[in-house]
Amino acid sequence: MSSLGLDRPETGDDAVVPFTLDKLDTRGRSVRLGDALDTILNRHSYPAPVARLLGEAVVLAALIGSSLKFEGRFIMQTQTDGPVNLIVVDFDAPDGLRGYARFDHDALVKAAESGRTKPGELLGKGHLAMTIDQGPHTERYQGIVALDGHSLEEVAHTYFMQSEQIPTMVRLAVAEITRKGDHRPHWRAGGVLIQHLPESGISRQIDLPGDGNYEELDEADGWSEAKALLTTLEDLELADPDLSPERLLFRLYHETGVRVFSPLPMVERCTCSADRIEEMLADSFSAEDREEMAVDGQIEVVCEFCSTAYHFNPHQFGVKH
Known part of the structure; x- marks a missing residue:
């Protein structure tokens, strides 16, 4: 732990760890979900491909929703024509997560028989909506991006560029892990989101009229390096129960330097009553x-x-x- 320079214990499961890469003009968050995700996914006994897809959505919602600076809800919803035709994930600030997926059993079986069970293939075509609800007497903010056979990682990148004009990269991973002494496998997941600091003024984007497309110009060297290092991250590292978010980030960015902040706990919590x-x-x-x-x-x-x-x-x- 001394090699990380932490003044606190390393973070375990069910938490988000904010961080900055100051030399690379990049900020980010790393999430690790264990029991909270396992509870959400096992409550409905989803088939494994559906559980993995919903798990990715829960991780993405935790990464985005944990950035809210006020009490309220962040709601992420997909509506598509694929085998998994609806996903809804609620992040109830500051720490509550719940999620639900609806799927067509027959379509899922056909997809599995043809080997088409990647997240983008299960989603199919439709849209993803991200909504921020700050409560009564406030207007909801909603951003919508098309789903066209792409993964949630790719869709998140497009969403932030089109809706927020913030260069963003996301890595998500979900796994079932059986540890010694467990009576059954447990779902767990991890994710990392990095964003190029908009105030740095190093990279520029321009809007193209009409359809919300964008074009990137003069990408900063620091942002290119941050993205390149993140691509080296393996799925098993993201979901490894023995690798803390701090050690994961240190493994990725120790040469350029990474500054981590206090973790934000995550819990499985439904808001129904x-x-x-x-x-x-x-x-x-x-x-x-x-x-x-x-x-x-x-x-x-x-x-x-x-x-x-x-x-x-x-x-x-x-x-x-």
Whole structure:
């Protein structure tokens, strides 16, 4: 640990570690997810290809959402025509993660039989929306980018260039690992996001009119080096339970220097509640609608994220005025 120059213990699972590469005019975040991700993925017993894709989305949401400087939610959602036709990941600032995927079983089987189970192939064509919700009395900010058979890593790069005009590179990895004494494999994942500091003024981008495309000009040497070093990172390193984020970053960037900051803990947490669902049923549905929803005198609502079942009497809502 002394070789890293840390004044604290190295970070374990379920945390984001912010860092800067000052000599390369680059900032970034590294995330490592263990039990939090395992809980999210095992709750629905997803097939392995779906679990890996959702895991990548959860890692990406943690990397982006953890940069929020206010209380609120960061919501990442894909809607596509592929075997995995919907993914929703919520980051509830400052530390809560939940995620859900919907897939077509028959389409997934066909994709597996033909060997088309890469993330971009499972997603297919559609769009990815990233939404920042700062709560009541504020406007939501939403950025949308097309999905056209590309991975979430590639899509994140395009999103930041088109929506934020920030040169960005992302690495994501998800794995099932069985350790000695475990009764089953456990899902875990890691990711690194780096961004060229916009205030450095070294690289320039220009907008092209009409379609939101962009062109890069005069890429800075420091940014090129930061990206090149990140490409050497192996998936197993990102998901290795014995390799802390600090040691991973030191392994990548020790020659140029890396400065790490205090970790930000991540937890699996669903934001559903009986009160919220009761309010939704009262405000969005008529008494007749609620009567039709009832089975054996009870309305059952199951949270798609955490699978918690809530039960209501259709007559408990009173009369809407």
